Amino acid sequence: MPDSPALSVLRRVFGYESFRGEQQAIVDHVTGGGDALVLMPTGGGKSLCYQIPALVREGTGVVVSPLIALMQDQVDALTELGVRAAFLNSTQDWQQAKDVERAFLAGELDLLYVAPERLMTDRCLQLLERGRIALFAIDEAHCVSQWGHDFRPEYLQLSMLHERWPQVPRIALTATATALTRAEIAQRLALDAARHFVASFDRPNIRYRIVEKNDVRRQLLDLIRGEHPGDSGVVYGLSRNRVQETADFLCEHGIDALPYHAGLSASVRAANQSRFLREDGVVMVATIAFGMGIDKPDVRFVAHIDLPKSVEGYYQETGRAGRDGQPASAWLAYGLQDVVQQRRMIDESPGDDVFRRRLGQNLDAMLGLCETVECRRVRLLAYFGQTITACGNCDVCLTPPESWDGTVAAQKALSAVYRLQQRGQRYGAGHLIDILRGKSTDRTRQHDHESLSVFGVGQDISEQTWRGVLRQLLAQDLLMVDGEGYGTFALTEASRAVLKGERKIMLRRDLEKREKTPRGGARGKAPAVDLPAEALPLFETLRAWRGEVAKSHGVPAYVIFHDATLREIAMARPATLDELGHISGVGARKLEAYGADILGQVR
Template sequence: MKDALSLLNTVFGYDQFRSPQDQIIDTVINGGDALVLMPTGGGKSLCYQIPSLARSGCGIVISPLIALMQDQVSALRELGVRAAYLNSTLDPGQVMQVEEDLLRGELDLLYIAPERLNQERSLALLERAPIALFAIDEAHCVSQWGHDFRADYLQLSLLHQRFPAIPRIALTATADERTRAEIIQRLDLGEARQFIAGFDRPNIRYRIALKHNARQQLLGFLREEHPQDAGIVYCLSRKKVEDTAFWLQEQGFNALPYHAGLDSSIRADYQARFLREENIIMVATIAFGMGIDKPDVRFVAHLDMPKTVEAYYQETGRAGRDGDPANAWMVYGLQDVIKLRQMLDSSEGSETHKRAEQHRLNAMLGLCEITSCRRQSLLAYFGDDLEQPCGNCDTCLEPVDTFDGTEAAQKALSVVYRTGQRFGVNHLVDVLRGSEGEKIYQFDHHQLPTYGVGKDLDNNQWRSVFRQLVARGYLSVDLERFGALRLEEQCRPLLKGEERIDLRRDVKKKTARQTTRTSLPQDIDVALWEALRECRRELAESQGVPPYVIFHDRTLQEMCVVLPRSKTAFGRISGVGERKLDKYGDDFIAVIDRHLEQA
């Protein structure tokens, strides 16, 4: 076996591990199983890549996305690692070549899709090959309660049955306690050591606002804070994805649509452009993003509320993987809740599954409505404790204004009751505000005691009251009656005056801003920085790989500070391993030499 720290330095160009990477790697190198929960950008890949290099044989990585496999294999080959993949993009001749390389012991890592792994032909191949370990990436896909469920993951317990002596490592960035238990049970990992590295991504600023005019809100956010940045905009429907992407193009942004209904070649082309070009905005459904390894995504925006906190965390986690400031921005409204509940109600899942998903949707709505630190609430959902408010979310930076909403809530609950729990928000607000619309007189609602008692609040304020009562479980939405509101048992003490309630005072205001583009230290020469980026771009273009596969931004920044003019000095830069030193050292040193001579 090879020394893990030596591999980290010579292959990957880093001096030390982040905790608990060293413990995980040591466990797997020594033949133990591991379950790893580590936030996006926390360095999960090294936890199986280094043991694959240290142990005898080839590391087999089960990965759910073709694009992710290709991206990781390209990056590993740049480091001199003998990596390959088996998926549907290869022709029979290429498949045969990879299989022969595996059997001859000429591969360090092999990425394979779960559908292919489960085939008897693939299992028979692996039984003849020298195997170092099995790594199950995106392990939350095994959970039928999760948002990225993949049926083929359910078969992966066969790895323990067919290869009992080979260590397994399952990795994910998103799993609550219930999902973790299901991963352990379905993958037969009862004896595995568990490593939970925490879920906090302190560089991400979480911001959630009410929908007023969602497109204009998004446009203002992009123009003010991200005019030239790469990012992702998530929408619930395919039509909304396409409409939003084309509208952003009309506004001057480099935007592309992405959803499962597009031709697979178009999706692959758009994904490749997003990874390799700068300043592209991908407008997408949740079909896009799992495993996307682009480090400089400066924002993730949601134009619709996600179904679960897990989905929200997973999707927002695609921002700021490089550790620099990033924004997670979302707008939502009561209509989002109604739409998601309609989708849930029409699903083919069991009643148990629907109830569980209903609880998750309620938790997501609760996160939106919370008046305390959003990050504390988000982390608490995953069992992670943040002792102090984070100071980097909207509710910390601009504390929410609340008021005693007891009387308003009682009026709202009363009008639901007196109208027979048969009407939606718009009509209920009309009754409270004393509207003289035709529908009011059609149902004789102008004669109700609650008619006109709510003129002290405007339409939007009443909508806010109803939305918050739904979020807190005092009211529910009757989907069979097209969004009618119903009373829940929880509302009884409030209606009787036995308890009081504080509600948030929703006002239209600009949310706290943050400049999230990569900020350069003051002592860095911008001209040199741009020259190094241009060198990186040309090298990446000539090799058909994303620029960050050559070097990450932080490595370029360190070059600007250290100004290495020899191979020895260049090799000390963080992120420069032996292979990249030999391959790129002369090119970048030449750029630095030219710049210093001109200066």
């Protein structure tokens, strides 16, 4: 029985023997003219779900993408496969744009990538009216959600595609969306009748780890040196100053780190992004403006040095690790000040009470993930409505945390806040802990706080443990941050039950000393891949050859071949072009272009 047109394209163009998961069902549905909303985790193969239907159907697949800085790489990768692809965006001059428009009208393009801002211009809409469109693919569809973490106002206008081209199938794709966000995407893009395809959100190759913040830059350096020396990674911070200072710190300590934030010029950001994509072992320190659509498969770790604002944002960002399916780390350090800062930002945020309440719910879910004493992955996937058993590959599963009855400690802390409130006073964590521990300071003496009945009632608990107690009281909504912007504490409605002894408080016990790396801080580079010793020399030879080819073509190395393909070649040691053609990821175009060279490297 002959292959279907879609399977034939998958094998001939992309070099894969079979579809994964729901890819085939999605491809068949869209190829047949149906609309689809696709949720698939990063690295799950979303792009094939629109690229293959675009190649099978008559006309050009129009891809709406917010990622101007990455369109060139996406087009380069398709061109390497022999696919006729181009883009239209603001980086092109008049002549380049005109050449692309001519190719589209002549039917010489399989795929055309367009930024949403460009798509909405009269010139672009008139151009599309004159050509033949195979489908519309709306990538990073969560950008349409006003509750989402990457909201783009231009996406709100994309519902007009259905109005102007009602017969052209549309496929909207994202890696991250709760049921609520999914419903919003469908409604705003007029995809109410679209078929939904929701793959599992689980990324079993990623190890999740959340630690208490304690000199976070040093903790980060220990992580990179001890577990990921020479690896590519992404470090996320909330502010541009935080990002810049952390990148500088890592560079001072011998890590090849680059910053990415809004304070840098567009040219510097583009140059840093290009280096990260094209070179091995670069660590990008960035605000959340970086990373959407980054297709680098060998990012071995994603670290957060500040608390993310939502579980959706956290999942999206950590998903950039380990796209190749190899082991990767998602590491987050957070502390009391993170909670105080986030609560304060919500109170001060513009918008109505409904908006602030939604932000508060997002933060509560994130804090719940941080403070959980059950499997991180169970908690993470439950947020997206999926149920799994304990994963065995997160810090909670590997080193189960202790919990302790913190009711008395909570009562002492809340009583201290209450006594200060009675005096019309509010203070932050540092002074509150001084009072609880009975530490005499200029401030305690000046304000006569040493006469308070709660002064010194918590001497038996260390300062670090008290910070953990206060952080968890904030997380459980038993303390609140004032709305005046000072980061001081006040009681909540829920505090009363604890003070009256009507509610028991269980707390997670934090480690008293700085976290040790699982490998004991070993400095040596671990093997990059899990390969038999006899295959490693050939794998490294192939990587070096690939690097030279990529450099000469001006593209990232993974555009030539992914590591997974080179691993399979190193294991199989093909001796003929026919044998090489059966390796996953070696399509007809790449076999023709690189087959002889690869066989030479194997020999």
